[in-house]
Amino acid sequence: MKVKLSFLALLAVALIVLFLFIHLGPNWDYALPRRLKKVLAIAITGGAIAYATLIFQTITNNRILTPSVIGLDSLYMLIQTFVIYVFGSMSLPSTNKQLNFFITVGLMIAFVGVLYKLLFKREGRNLYFLLLIGLVLGTLFGSMSTFMQVLIDPNEFLIVQGRMFASFNNVNTDLLVISIIIIALVAAYSTRLGKYLDVMSLGKEHAVNLGIPYDYIVKRMLVIVAILIAVSTALVGPITFLGLLVVNVAYQFMRTYRHSILIPGAILISIIALVGGQLIVERVFAFETTVSVIINFIGGAYFLYLLLREKKA
Amino acid sequence: MIEVRNVSKAYGGKPVIEEVSVGIKKGKITSFIGPNGAGKSTLLSMISRLLTKDSGQVLIEGKELSDWKSKDLAKKISILKQSNHINLRLTVRELVSFGRFPYSQGKLTKEDWEQVDEAIAYMDLVDLQGKYLDELSGGQNQRAFIAMVIAQNTEYILLDEPLNNLDMKHSVQIMKVLRRLVEELGKTVILVIHDINFASCYSDYIVALKNGKIVKEGSTETIIDSAILKEIYDMDIPIEIINGNRIGIYFS
Numbered sequence: 080m081k082v083k084l085s086f087l088a089l090l091a092v093a094l095i096v097l098f099l100f101i102h103l104g105p106n107w108d109y110a111l112p113r114r115l116k117k118v119l120a121i122a123i124t125g126g127a128i129a130y131a132t133l134i135f136q137t138i139t140n141n142r143i144l145t146p147s148v149i150g151l152d153s154l155y156m157l158i159q160t161f162v163i164y165v166f167g168s169m170s171l172p173s174t175n176k177q178l179n180f181f182i183t184v185g186l187m188i189a190f191v192g193v194l195y196k197l198l199f200k201r202e203g204r205n206l207y208f209l210l211l212i213g214l215v216l217g218t219l220f221g222s223m224s225t226f227m228q229v230l231i232d233p234n235e236f237l238i239v240q241g242r243m244f245a246s247f248n249n250v251n252t253d254l255l256v257i258s259i260i261i262i263a264l265v266a267a268y269s270t271r272l273g274k275y276l277d278v279m280s281l282g283k284e285h286a287v288n289l290g291i292p293y294d295y296i297v298k299r300m301l302v303i304v305a306i307l308i309a310v311s312t313a314l315v316g317p318i319t320f321l322g323l324l325v326v327n328v329a330y331q332f333m334r335t336y337r338h339s340i341l342i343p344g345a346i347l348i349s350i351i352a353l354v355g356g357q358l359i360v361e362r363v364f365a366f367e368t369t370v371s372v373i374i375n376f377i378g379g380a381y382f383l384y385l386l387l388r389e390k391k392a
Numbered sequence: 393m394i395e396v397r398n399v400s401k402a403y404g405g406k407p408v409i410e411e412v413s414v415g416i417k418k419g420k421i422t423s424f425i426g427p428n429g430a431g432k433s434t435l436l437s438m439i440s441r442l443l444t445k446d447s448g449q450v451l452i453e454g455k456e457l458s459d460w461k462s463k464d465l466a467k468k469i470s471i472l473k474q475s476n477h478i479n480l481r482l483t484v485r486e487l488v489s490f491g492r493f494p495y496s497q498g499k500l501t502k503e504d505w506e507q508v509d510e511a512i513a514y515m516d517l518v519d520l521q522g523k524y525l526d527e528l529s530g531g532q533n534q535r536a537f538i539a540m541v542i543a544q545n546t547e548y549i550l551l552d553e554p555l556n557n558l559d560m561k562h563s564v565q566i567m568k569v570l571r572r573l574v575e576e577l578g579k580t581v582i583l584v585i586h587d588i589n590f591a592s593c594y595s596d597y598i599v600a601l602k603n604g605k606i607v608k609e610g611s612t613e614t615i616i617d618s619a620i621l622k623e624i625y626d627m628d629i630p631i632e633i634i635n636g637n638r639i640g641i642y643f644s
């Protein structure tokens with residue numbers, strides 16, 4: 080186990096070093112800080128998404144779900160489209176990254192809060208009810224975005240389209256710092272709940288039998304997941320399949336149920352996938368595509384494989 | 393002791409348990425019997441807080457379930473459901489070690505592991521302890537789950553059809569283990585069981601449910617009786633005394 084984790088850590092470090100120094104050229108005092116910032120953004124969002132997805136799968140007891148099923152990605156797109164549709168791409172909420180970031184994060188967390196109220200207002204509603212509502216609302220948001228995208232000016236649409244895919248190319252430094260602080264705080268808080276994760280993955284009834292305050296933990300975990308996903312999506316854009324991909328690879332590679340090993344494993348794999356993907360984008364495709372296209376392509380194929388395998392088993 | 397007072401549960405307006413009250417004696421084996429759909433599992437789940445009750449009270453040592461801290465309750469009462477499925481790939485020993493969570497919160501001490509090994513030995517699983525659950529037969533799986541409950545080492549042990557999937561030898565073995573837990577360690581066992589003859593040979597008290605209500609309760613000798621069984625199951629079951637046990641001949 081230790082060996083596997085060390086291997087992943089080494090690979091991640093090697094890729095990061097490669098990413099930082101490959102073809103650095105004479106203007107390194109300009110390029111290096113930019114690359115460092117990019118790597119930092121990749122590491123923090125990749126880590127947050129992997130961690131959030133792992134927790135989400137554990138509390139829902141399902142290995143083919145990602146937090147985006149509760150509609151966070153579609154809500155992000157809806158907000159971006161709506162702002163451009165109503166105010167135009169040159170308006171303050173669209174161009175001012177800070178403002179946009181806080182509006183987006185605020186609305187996403189408010190959205191999860193509302194879902195929550197629906198779920199826990201009455202007893203007996205289960206987690207799947209929340210997923211169902213999230214799925215329905217996610218589809219609704221998606222259709223509303225498409226509707227507005229059809230109506231707007233084609234030039235404006237290009238800007239919307241640019242936001243459909245995650246990009247690490249112009250991450251705002253201030254926002255990066257804020258995101259790192261928020262994610263670090265949330266992650267630090269969540270370690271207090273870490274000891275429950277293994278037992279939670281046995282399922283609700285076993286967890287309750289073993290003395291876990293189930294509803295209390297699920298509520299807190301969901302908030303943690305929502306904040307992590309909201310912050311990373313608002314920072315770089317949606318990468319729907321990344322979490323699903325890396326968590327499942329982590330399960331297959333680490334071959335354990337222990338979260339103390341799965342969590343660092345998934346985070347490292349996520350960083351490897353993103354840094355590797357970004358390298359390919361920059362060096363092979365010369366920025367012709369974005370890393371989220373590559374990740375979504377691989378992730379989507381892997382997802383199909385998982386579904387087919389589930390069906391056979 | 394466990395006291396159930398006027399507990400009710402309905403699903404979609406249809407009552408499944410109606411105003412049930414029953415006291416469970418400490419240091420005894422109490423069996424719940426009754427036809428399919430009578431509400432046995434529902435009642436057991438409510439006693440063990442897996443299911444919320446619509447009304448009524450469940451008192452464990454005089455304290456209502458909801459007033460207990462979940463962590464303390466997990467050291468007092470354990471439950472094994474009728475069917476158990478786990479999404480993880482676990483070995484038998486790993487599964488059983490989860491039974492120690494209420495005590496160790498995940499960091500098992502040497503004593504915890506001793507209890508795990510003891511539970512594995514009790515359930516005759518020593519040779520299988522390194523195997524993954526998905527490599528086991530249905531009965532072996534069932535024994536692994538029972539071992540987990542034994543490792544949890546609670547005063548009250550609730551088992552929903554623990555003999556599910558077990559062959560005769562292991563059924564007898566588990567009932568003997570349960571008797572030993574009661575007699576040597578003073579545990580209190582409540583189980584749901586379909587075979588009235590196992591209920592007759594191994595339990596002290598029997599509670600019979602039908603249509604969400606308790607139709608009969610009492611000591612084993614009083615319940616294992618043709619007239620009473622007829623009332624519960626609508627079946628003529630002659631009773632013979634064999635080796636001092638009351639055996640119902642229900643095959644024909």
Ligand SMILES: Nc1ncnc2c1ncn2[C@@H]1O[C@H](COP(=O)(O)OP(=O)(O)OP(=O)(O)O)[C@@H](O)[C@H]1O
Nearest residue numbers: 403404408426427428429430431432433434435474
């Ligand atoms: N989740 C549920 N939703 C709706 N009805 C339910 C639910 N669970 C149980 N019931 C109904 O409640 C009744 C009692 O079920 P329960 O599982 O308690 O029966 P049981 O006595 O354990 O039966 P068996 O011997 O078959 O295990 C049944 O009629 C069943 O259909």
Ligand SMILES: [Mg+2]
Nearest residue numbers: 432433434474
């Ligand atoms: Mg049942």
